[in-house]
Amino acid sequence: MFRCAVFLLSVTLLSVGGVTSAKQTAAPATDLKTLIANLSSLDYPTRTSAARLIRRAPAAQAVPALTDAVRRHPDEYVRNRAFILLTS
Secondary structure, three states: HHHHHHHHHHHHHEEEEEEEEHHHHOHHHHHHHHHHHHHHHHHHHHHHHHHHHHHHHHHHHHHHHHHHHHHOOOOOHHHHHHHHHHHO
């Protein structure tokens, strides 16, 4: 009985922790412009982190922002990376 209670408590805590971390990794809509601008950063970890966070953002927010970046961003490298993110 005690083992069952401990198991249920640990599963509950793990599932709550998973939901919290998923909420923290999603990019808010206001930060998408900053993340898209970071796609051209000279710092490799900054570029890869921006791409990863954009991929984790909800499609309803990321697709319009990336489409706008492909069409209108002044930096050609950002347009290219945004296009790659849209098609992958």
